[in-house]
Amino acid sequence: MFLDFISQSLPLGATEETGFVSALLTQILLWGQVALGIGLVIFVHELGHFLAAKTFGVKCEKFYVGFDVPIKIGPIKFPRTLGKFQYGETEYGIGILPFGGYVKMLGQDDDPRKAEQEAKRIRSGGEAGDGEEEVERLDPRSYPAKPVWQRMIIISAGVVMNLVTGVLFAAIAFGYGVSYNPAIIGGVSPGGPAWRAGIEPGGQVISVGELSDDQMHFREMRVAIVSEGLEYPDKPIDVAIRYDDGIRQYKLKTDPHPVDSDLRMIGITNPTSLKLSSETPALPGSVADGVLSEADGGASIIAYDGNEVRPNSIVPSTPFFDYLYSHPDKTISLTLERADNTTHTVELPPQQAKSIGFRYAISPITALVEEGAAAKAGIQVGDVIVAVNGNTDIDAYGLPLMLFASEGPVSLQLRRGQGEQSRTIDVELTAESSPQTLSTTSGIDGQIAINRFGFSYSPRATVATVMPNLLSKGSGSSDTELEPGDEIKEVRLILSDAELPKPLKDDRFAPILEQLREGWKADGPMPLGALVETIQLLPEGTPLRVFATRSPRGRVIESVATVQQDDRVWPERGLALTAVEATQTADSFASALSLGFREGKRRLADVFRFLQMIPKGRVKMRHVGGPLEIVNMAKNQAERGISPQLLFLTMLSMNLAILNFLPIPALDGGHMVFLIAEAIRGKKLDEQLEMRLTMAGVLTILLLMVVVFANDIMRRL
Known part of the structure; x- marks a missing residue:
């Protein structure tokens, strides 16, 4: 949280002018890359229709990425295209509206206003038999003149191309190598489901629900948890975690996310490595900033107070963070290995806290670790801590310091119950072994916990004591x-x-x-x-x-x-450490295709699950992104490199394939419904009925576009 704003800063150029030109060129290239990527997904979809139509002899009059519609605002008339050319019988071009694409086949038009005119264009009078009505003939190169099975192939070819190329995008990405945050438990959020279950940091998640993967990505784990939690909020999720000493199984019921109550979480955070950021090794103004230099950028912590880091463990940083947060008032000696392989030692003093003149009160106990120290001592949720080792001067942020400073068992005086039913009880609390890899103040919803004592509480926005002279x-x-x-x-x-x-x-x-x-x-x-x-x-x-x-x-x-300096210490000391990353690279062509197929299958499953949750009311509008959000996501992934962008294109391809095949008239899925009905009936549907249904489908799509556009705009206001 402390370093989010630092990552947003950009290095300055040699001069303002060269910096501006360089930044401008970078943005132009970036947006060009985004447009090329999204355009490629649309292009291959339409290419599928085009190739299938050509295979069966259908005349294709236009092939467009984007829509070449007339746009006029007052006296200003915009061009219909960004460019076009004629090759053979087909006009190829890029339309002014970049929200899709189309292949215009003879006899087929998705615009209901032109459907009747198009139908007349391909008809010609035929010869009449003896006593029979004149038989109407269709242009043999028109789309309606083709057998139903051929039209089905033409309509579904776009979706098939998206599925195939989506897999290929992912395969190429894994061929390059995909950097990811592994699903390793860096910490557990105080009071959350994982914390209550006694899950310890330092393990690697290998299965969540039906998702099983020895190299699971943290993002995949999070998506699985959110999806399971949204679809079945009252059903525990099976989670398997591999530790250095074996695999442990858990059943965790998700909690609402504190920031967005419609989402679900189990309270697992991804791990932080022991490598300092190469750009900003320390937070400005922190104690780390006072002892680290620019030369320490990119250096790794290899030892602390004589304890060597074990690089071969699942999470080498777990013991270090446990030591750091369990000794908040101790100067810690850090041995660093710099990028040039030289080592040196720095002394990292405690970080003095800052205050605005008062202490915060402590809430009743909010959660307990199952079979943890507090639960074994008989402490209950709702108990109020009155005194620690006889000291009644306690507050929310001072309590962890008191407990860390205590040696041996801790005596707690608690108040249980309300009003006349309240009573005071005394318990003796003996700490257990449980790594403290997150700061006691790092709970996502503000809860505070000392893992080894097994209870959590929240700071209250109530003045506990006023500090003199502050x-x-x-x-x-x-x-x-x-x-x-x-x-x-x-x-x-x-x-x-x-x-x-x-x-x-x-x-x-x-x-x-x-x-x-x-x-x-x-x-x-x-x-x-x-x-x-x-x-x-x-x-x-x-x-x-x-x-x-x-x-x-x-x-x-x-x-x-x-803001004044406090007489207490703060658990964070300003070390700017990077997240743990791994790279998954295919070692052969077959391996790349296998990983690409797996990625495509997972993204398809995401789309299907999302669609299933909509009628159940599990998905809110703020969870839905439209074109603006897609472009924003594409930009973010393109900034990260070629592999993230390719994986984004896989996701986009699978979304386009499924959404375009929904049974809505004017979409490929609606056309397929009409064709299935024609195959069953043995004749085409009534043209007027088909036209009315298509018009309804177009209006539905336009309405959805307006809604998602408005949602995108409101998201940015």
Whole structure:
């Protein structure tokens, strides 16, 4: 989370002019690559129709990628095409509207307004037999003149081409080598299903539901979990995880995702490697930034406090992160191996926390690890921690530090129950072995947990204690002084751009500043933990306006607080470590085809599952992407390289194949329905009925296009 904004920054060129020209050329090439990729998928679809039609002697009058429709806005008339040429009897071109393509065959037109005219164009009067009506003849090179089985092949050829080329795209990608994040458990989110089940970091997921793969990609695992969770939210998912000591089986029921409750999750995070980012080895302003230099970019941690990293384990970084987060107040000696194979040692001190003058209260216990230390001690969900080893001065972010500092069993005093039914109980808690590979503050929904003690809780937006000399009290009025028990409702940055301290004028802080100017709100989507983490990034002295309410009357308290250095440590120290990546490369042509076929099959399954969930109400509009979202995804994948783009084209090909074969008139699937009906009846459907159904299909498609376009636009507002 800390480094998201850093990755958005771009290196500057030698001069502004050369930097602009270089960036412009890069963007032109990138968008050209995107257009070529999407255009290729459309082209091969139409090529399938074209080749099949030519094989059976059908005259093809036009072959277009994009639609050559007339567009006029006021007095401005746009050209119908971006380019066209005639070769033989066929006109080839690129239409002005890049949302598909078509092959215009003699006697066939998807525009219902032209269907009757097209039907007349291919008819000619025939000879009459003795006492018989005149037999109408069709142009032998027209599409309707061909037998039903030939027309079925022509209509389905586009889909077949997309299926075949989708597999080939993926095969080529695996031939180049596909970089991916392996489905390895880097950490488990506090309070989540995986955390409650006692799943430990350091294992490799090898099966999820019906998906089984020894080299499973993290993305594949996540898609399987989300799909299973959406389709069967109350059904546990079978998960198999391989550890260094063997395979463990779990049944996990998914939870709603805290950011989007319509999605589902089990709370597994992908692992971080021990390799420092080559561009930014440390977060600016952190303790790591003070001890690492540019020469350490791309270096790897090979030892810490005399403990050597075991590179052959499934997740070599697990012991390091456990050590780092379990010793937040200890200076750690790091041995680094640089890119030039030289080694040196740095001393990484603790990171001082920052605060805006008050501590946050602690919620009741929200979750327990099954068979964990807390559960064995008799602690229950809903219990409120009153004291730790007799100390009643506890708060949400101070509790983990108290527990890490404790040696031996910990005495907890808890309050159980509400009102007159409440009672105080004492328990003794003995820590168990459970790696702490994520910061105690890293829960996606703000929950905090110390894995070895087996319980989680949330920080509350309630003032637990006010810290002396840190909170700015403004005029000194009681209406500007925060007190224990006040409920924090909003925190907002009050500085204008001109008033920003110099460190904050760095463009990399723009997303944070925009978020804080809008204001963190207690009832908003961003958890309290995200606000506290954001404060760690702000320079000392940054003023924030705090709004709170005070019981019992709910009086609004407005105060100005400044970011100050705290007397506590913060678990994160600013190391900019990269994600774990692996590369899957086919070792032969047969292997590439096999992997390509597997990829195509999975993407087809994704489309079918998605379509099945729509009538069940499991899919919301915000989960649906239209043309703008497709182009955005294509751009993102093209930026990553040729293999990601090819895999995206596989996904797009499979989507186009299935969606285009849905039984909607005007789509290939609708034409196939008409042909099946003709084969069963032994004669064509009534032309007027077919025309009306086609018109209804066109209107349906146009309506869907308007909806998805509007959805794409709203997504970006």
